[in-house]
Amino acid sequence: MQPERQHQNWRSEAGSRLWLSGLVAAMKHAERPEVRRQPVAPEILLELRAQLALTASFRTSGTSTLRH
Incomplete structure (x- = not known):
């Protein structure tokens, strides 16, 4: 997806919820010890x-x- 398109999606309420959900999921994944040990x-x-x-x-x- 092109950056301009990402900004349009992020500006909507549904888009910002989706973006935030993805961020939370990525952070939960990254906090796992076996993931944090990987370079x-x-x-x-x-x-x-x-x-x-x-x-x-x-x-x-x-x-x-x-x-x-």
């Missing part, structure tokens, strides 16, 4: 950093448009 591939870390940067810039741009 994380560098490309996954790069993708995570890119996604976090996109989310942060989206939030910043979203609030600035609300002020106008």
Whole structure:
């Protein structure tokens, strides 16, 4: 799914619930000891950093448009 499409889905109430449910499920999976002991591939870390940067810039741009 393209980032623009993800933002549109996330803005809806159902989309934000779905996104949050996915986040909670991923966090529950990641907290398991056998999962935490596994090394994380560098490309996954790069993708995570890119996604976090996109989310942060989206939030910043979203609030600035609300002020106008």
